[in-house]
Amino acid sequence: MYARALARPAGLRSSRPCPPAGPGRPGTASTAAPPDARTGPQPAPRADGVMRHLPYFCRGQVVRGFGRGSKQLGIPTANFPEQVVDNLPTDVSTGIYYGWASVGSGDVHKMVVSIGWNPYYKNTKKSMETHIMHTFKEDFYGEILNVAIVGYLRPEKNFDSLESLISAIQGDIEEAKKRLDLPEHLKLKEDNFFEVPKSKVMNGH
Ligand SMILES: Cc1cc2nc3c(=O)[nH]c(=O)nc-3n(C[C@H](O)[C@H](O)[C@H](O)COP(=O)(O)O)c2cc1C
Numbered sequence: 071m072y073a074r075a076l077a078r079p080a081g082l083r084s085s086r087p088c089p090p091a092g093p094g095r096p097g098t099a100s101t102a103a104p105p106d107a108r109t110g111p112q113p114a115p116r117a118d119g120v121m122r123h124l125p126y127f128c129r130g131q132v133v134r135g136f137g138r139g140s141k142q143l144g145i146p147t148a149n150f151p152e153q154v155v156d157n158l159p160t161d162v163s164t165g166i167y168y169g170w171a172s173v174g175s176g177d178v179h180k181m182v183v184s185i186g187w188n189p190y191y192k193n194t195k196k197s198m199e200t201h202i203m204h205t206f207k208e209d210f211y212g213e214i215l216n217v218a219i220v221g222y223l224r225p226e227k228n229f230d231s232l233e234s235l236i237s238a239i240q241g242d243i244e245e246a247k248k249r250l251d252l253p254e255h256l257k258l259k260e261d262n263f264f265e266v267p268k269s270k271v272m273n274g275h
């Protein structure tokens with residue numbers, strides 16, 4: 071119900087179906103181990119390899135994470151369930167991306183999304199966390215988050231202070247805002263992927 075195979079929009083490249091999305095646990099668990107537990111630090115992704123799967127369309131129910139985004143960073147990030155994270159194409163690298171997002175059948179906004187193990191926090195489970203550049207009236211846990219990832223910004227990094235992490239994320243947000251104004255990205259805001267029937271959502275946002 072919350073996920074469907076997506077018809078490939080005319081003129082766009084890859085678009086993969088999301089897996090069925092259900093309630094998840096804190097941290098949007100994945101069975102995958104962090105990179106340093108497997109093969110050491112991941113190499114920087116090649117731009118062409120990363121871009122091969124973009125735009126990538128995905129939707130799933132918003133689940134709880136560790137609650138650090140709002141409290142520690144002042145930047146809330148909506149977490150996807152583990153099924154969504156586990157079903158990312160294998161060669162969509164971990165890292166920081168940008169694109170478009172909507173909640174339920176609400177308006178489409180600019181977003182940034184972090185995919186990986188949050189090295190600063192040394193998470194043991196891979197997560198996919200989206201910050202939407204919009205002020206919402208209230209939290210939207212349990213609602214359906216729709217995302218179209220359209221571009222790659224940088225690899226995940228460790229930082230020597232919380233302030234440095236916050237500053238990097240703020241830089242990502244500013245860069246994403248600029249890049250999303252390019253015509254090639256603006257057209258994806260109007261993609262019919264975001265036309266979700268109102269009857270399928272719980273609350274409007
Ligand atoms: C745009 C963006 C960039 C991020 N970059 C990093 C990063 O380089 N290193 C890192 O450890 N975490 C990074 N994060 C993830 C944050 O650490 C994470 O969102 C935060 O821990 C909140 O997690 P929570 O929702 O589970 O509470 C980034 C998040 C966003 C939205």
Ligand SMILES: Nc1ncnc2c1ncn2[C@@H]1O[C@H](COP(=O)(O)OP(=O)(O)O)[C@@H](O)[C@H]1O
Pocket residue numbers: 132133134135136137138139140141145146147148149200201202203204205206208209210211
């Ligand atoms: N602009 C926004 N972007 C992302 N999430 C938001 C935003 N505004 C409110 N939220 C809410 O905040 C939650 C994320 O807050 P956060 O402190 O990171 O907690 P958690 O670790 O549980 O994800 C989201 O699940 C959503 O319900």
